[in-house]
Amino acid sequence: xxxxxxxxxxxxxxxxxxxxxxxxxxxxxxxxxxxxxxxxxxxxxxxxxxxxxxxxxxxxxxxxxxxxxxxxxxxxxxxxxxxxxxxxxxxxxxxxxxxxxxxxxxxxxxxxxxxxxxxxxxxxxxxxxxxxxxxxxxxxxxxxxxxxxxxxxxxxxxxxxxxxxxxxxxxxxxxxxxxxxxxxxxxxxxxxxxxxxxxxxxxxxxxxxxxxxxxxxxxxxxxxxxxxxxxxxxxxxxxxxxxxxxxxxxxxxxxxxxxxxxxxxxxxxxxxxxxxxxxxxxxxxxxxxxxxxxxxxxxxxxxxxxxxxxxxxxxxxxxxxxxxxxxxxxxxxxxxxxxxxxxxxxxxxxxxxxxxxxxxxxxxxxxxxxxxxxxxxxxxxxxxxxxxxxxxxxxxxxxxxxxxxxxxxxxxxxxxxxxxxxxxxxxxxxxxxxxxxxxxxxxxxxxxxxxxxxxxxxxxxxxxxxxxxxxxxxxxxxxxxxxxxxxxxxxxxxxxxxxxxxxxxxxxxxxxxxxxxxxxxxxxxxxxxxxxxxxxxxxxxxxxxxxxxxxxxxxxxxxxxxxxxxxxxxxxxxxxxxxxxxxxxxxxxxxxxxxxxxxxxxxxxxxxxxxxxxxxxxxxxxxxxxxxxxxxxxxxxxxxxxxxxxxxxxxxxxxxxxxxxxxxxxxxxxxxxxxxxxxxxxxxxxxxxxxxxxxxxxxxxxxxxxxxxxxxxxxxxxxxxxxxxxxxxxxxxxxxxxxxxxxxxxxxxxxxxxxxxxxxxxxxxxxxxxxxxxxxxxxxxxxxxxxxxxxxxxxxxxxxxxxxxxxxxxxxxxxxxxxxxxxxxxxxxxxxxxxxxxxxxxxxxxxx
Numbered sequence: 001x002x003x004x005x006x007x008x009x010x011x012x013x014x015x016x017x018x019x020x021x022x023x024x025x026x027x028x029x030x031x032x033x034x035x036x037x038x039x040x041x042x043x044x045x046x047x048x049x050x051x052x053x054x055x056x057x058x059x060x061x062x063x064x065x066x067x068x069x070x071x072x073x074x075x076x077x078x079x080x081x082x083x084x085x086x087x088x089x090x091x092x093x094x095x096x097x098x099x100x101x102x103x104x105x106x107x108x109x110x111x112x113x114x115x116x117x118x119x120x121x122x123x124x125x126x127x128x129x130x131x132x133x134x135x136x137x138x139x140x141x142x143x144x145x146x147x148x149x150x151x152x153x154x155x156x157x158x159x160x161x162x163x164x165x166x167x168x169x170x171x172x173x174x175x176x177x178x179x180x181x182x183x184x185x186x187x188x189x190x191x192x193x194x195x196x197x198x199x200x201x202x203x204x205x206x207x208x209x210x211x212x213x214x215x216x217x218x219x220x221x222x223x224x225x226x227x228x229x230x231x232x233x234x235x236x237x238x239x240x241x242x243x244x245x246x247x248x249x250x251x252x253x254x255x256x257x258x259x260x261x262x263x264x265x266x267x268x269x270x271x272x273x274x275x276x277x278x279x280x281x282x283x284x285x286x287x288x289x290x291x292x293x294x295x296x297x298x299x300x301x302x303x304x305x306x307x308x309x310x311x312x313x314x315x316x317x318x319x320x321x322x323x324x325x326x327x328x329x330x331x332x333x334x335x336x337x338x339x340x341x342x343x344x345x346x347x348x349x350x351x352x353x354x355x356x357x358x359x360x361x362x363x364x365x366x367x368x369x370x371x372x373x374x375x376x377x378x379x380x381x382x383x384x385x386x387x388x389x390x391x392x393x394x395x396x397x398x399x400x401x402x403x404x405x406x407x408x409x410x411x412x413x414x415x416x417x418x419x420x421x422x423x424x425x426x427x428x429x430x431x432x433x434x435x436x437x438x439x440x441x442x443x444x445x446x447x448x449x450x451x452x453x454x455x456x457x458x459x460x461x462x463x464x465x466x467x468x469x470x471x472x473x474x475x476x477x478x479x480x481x482x483x484x485x486x487x488x489x490x491x492x493x494x495x496x497x498x499x500x501x502x503x504x505x506x507x508x509x510x511x512x513x514x515x516x517x518x519x520x521x522x523x524x525x526x527x528x529x530x531x532x533x534x535x536x537x538x539x540x541x542x543x544x545x546x547x548x549x550x551x552x553x554x555x556x557x558x559x560x561x562x563x564x565x566x567x568x569x570x571x572x573x574x575x576x577x578x579x580x581x582x583x584x585x586x587x588x589x590x591x592x593x594x595x596x597x598x599x600x601x602x603x604x605x606x607x608x609x610x611x612x613x614x615x616x617x618x619x620x621x622x623x624x625x626x627x628x629x630x631x632x633x634x635x636x637x638x639x640x641x642x643x644x645x646x647x648x649x650x651x652x653x654x655x656x657x658x659x660x661x662x663x664x665x666x667x668x669x670x671x672x673x674x675x676x677x678x679x680x681x682x683x684x685x686x687x688x689x690x691x692x693x694x695x696x697x698x699x700x701x702x703x704x705x706x707x708x709x710x711x712x713x714x715x716x717x718x719x720x721x722x723x724x725x726x727x728x729x730x731x732x733x734x735x736x737x738x739x740x741x742x743x744x745x746x747x748x749x750x751x752x753x754x755x756x757x758x759x760x761x762x763x764x765x766x767x768x769x770x771x772x773x774x775x776x777x778x779x780x781x782x783x784x785x786x787x788x789x790x791x792x793x794x795x796x797x798x799x800x801x802x803x804x805x806x807x808x809x810x811x812x813x814x815x816x817x818x819x820x821x822x823x824x825x826x827x828x829x830x831x832x833x834x835x836x837x838x839x840x841x842x843x844x845x846x847x848x
Contacts, residue, residue: 519639702742
């Protein structure tokens with residue numbers, strides 16, 4: 001469809017509707033400041049014009065106060081800023097609701113094939129058997145994390161759901177009342193959430209969205225595939241990190257992990273029970289109603305008593321019996337509803353989502369070192385043993401240690417948690433907790449330490465029933481990952497472990513820390529090559545490799561149009577499954593409704609199928625590989641020079657909102673690893689790092705180095721080679737188009753005032769220069785006239801969102817300027833900065 005038509009339809013069903021409902025919203029009364037809603041559009045116009053003229057945010061806001069308000073005191077002005085922030089936050093919710101309600105209609109104007117379309121197309125091409133074969137063994141796993149990039153409490157999520165429904169119906173009165181409720185509902189946690197509360201927030205989506213939508217999509221796949229015999233309930237899997245991810249979060253304890261496992265199981269039992277109660281009203285037949293009553297009573301007890309366990313087989317057996325009775329005696333009446341519930345039991349079993357355990361490699365090293373000391377194998381350090389001796393102890397040794405002997409509380413809790421893993425599997429089933437992920441895996445011992453701890457403290461002489469998953473995050477770690485896995489697979493005991501785990505090895509790759517470490521282009525190309533290399537290594541040992549991608553929301557953390565990357569995998573990359581983390585705003589923006597979840601799931605499934613059927617189309621020539629390598633190396637040098645600039649860290653500390661992330665009540669996890677008082681880039685987590693650049697509207701990690709790399713090649717007279725690379729190599733095209741999202745969201749006018757600050761002037765100009773160059777070069781090689789030219793819907797959505805938050809951003813920058821000057825009311829301005837983080841992040845939907 002022509003882009004002009006798409007834009008016209010977007011304006012009709014989104015922009016115009018938002019403007020109508022926004023006029024209602026802006027007229028709502030707010031305590032303390034009258035007519036504030038009417039002043040916000042004026043503040044937007046003043047801010048926009050002022051920034052374009054090169055004015056400081058502080059001057060813009062002061063001019064606004066003088067010309068358009070009666071506010072005189074600093075306290076009154078600060079109070080006004082807080083009210084504007086609150087209004088903007090709610091405008092964002094309104095816009096989210098309008099856009100989400102239009103999702104289905106907007107999607108119809110896109111060129112995306114649904115899974116049904118793809119299956120029908122395969123029938124016409126006589127490829128249906130191949131598609132059926134692929135889908136019978138393929139899977140997509142969404143792993144939900146607790147990373148703090150989403151701030152809507154359940155009460156606000158319920159309001160958003162109501163707004164969507166009323167907007168679809170154009171029910172003005174209901175929208176008006178709901179907007180009033182929204183205006184009076186708090187968005188902010190009074191205190192930091194506990195890890196259990198974070199888990200419960202994500203369980204909200206499991207129960208309200210995914211329980212039904214996963215089953216609905218599964219049923220649709222079975223209906224559309226030929227033969228009607230399709231059975232792969234694992235085709236869509238849900239993973240879960242809240243309560244299991246303890247890397248750098250001392251608040252996640254073994255008690256938390258046990259409580260979250262119970263929460264998942266018992267929440268699922270409540271959904272099963274609700275479905276059975278509905279069936280009970282319909283299945284009033286002799287012999288059937290007794291089965292339904294007995295099963296619902298057993299599940300009722302299990303959904304409230306943590307110690308009363310009902311197994312997968314104990315739920316499935318009665319449902320299968322009920323189906324047989326309906327077929328034999330009751331004309332298959334309501335059989336479809338029973339089979340739908342049976343599908344859900346096949347999919348979710350008794351765990352709902354698989355709880356992953358994650359911990360840092362260093363913690364495991366400390367634990368093993370302590371155990372070896374207690375067993376008299378070393379005096380002080382693991383270095384006392386030669387590599388072969390250490391490996392032998394780890395894979396063959398039968399060691400013991402008293403849990404009370406571990407002095408470090410984090411190490412002690414990590415080991416205690418391992419002792420409880422079999423208990424979680426007993427209650428939730430093995431799939432309920434069967435993966436142990438190792439952060440910062442840099443050598444073979446990263447995996448062997450965990451293998452040893454699992455043997456010593458849980459499985460003893462039994463085969464270890466956990467997948468051990470190394471997470472390679474740094475560029476150096478990825479470069480050595482092939483050698484590490486090759487060495488592991490040559491150890492007989494570990495190779496036997498892999499055989500016990502269905503000849504499968506899951507390997508996680510970190511986009512977030514990879515980009516922080518190596519820059520956007522180098523990190524993504526390194527991950528691509530690492531997957532190719534690891535695929536070859538695993539294939540040589542007859543092992544099925546599954547790649548698990550640690551992705552965030554924005555392009556700088558592996559996000560953006562995610563399905564593009566999976567559709568662009570080369571023929572050298574194993575295509576056994578797609579697994580990725582989903583977090584924060586991405587949960588609500590891409591997977592927050594049933595329609596959204598089903599659409600994006602289908603996109604990933606079709607990407608997986610396409611890579612199997614048309615793998616040859618994604619072969620990358622040696623010439624193009626060499627060119628990609630050159631670009632990655634040049635961009636890496638440029639990005640590394642930026643990181644090594646003496647003002648890099650001071651700029652983030654002084655000019656950005658970095659230090660305020662840890663002061664907000666948005667997540668339980670600290671913003672950096674360790675307790676080092678000084679800011680160390682290696683310790684800094686990717687979320688506050690990327691998020692701080694986003695708040696500055698500079699989005700540096702999402703493009704920095706691309707412009708310089710492209711220009712360096714073009715200056716060699718090879719511009720046509722770059723254009724051909726963009727055309728011929730899908731992964732390069734995906735990277736460039738995703739970088740356009742970062743570029744189009746940037747607004748350097750907001751921080752142009754920094755050029756008046758001598759210590760930071762040169763650094764800001766380096767950032768701005770690369771931004772301008774990157775814009776110029778991506779347009780030149782793509783042939784586009786404007787950024788995101790091929791994505792008018794997303795482009796228009798970004799434009800509206802950026803307009804909504806502009807007043808908030810000017811307020812935030814003003815507060816930062818006041819704080820830097822150590823102005824009066826400094827603490828109040830710090831509160832303004834903290835409060836402003838929420839609306840900006842939620843508006844961007846994928847900022848961190």
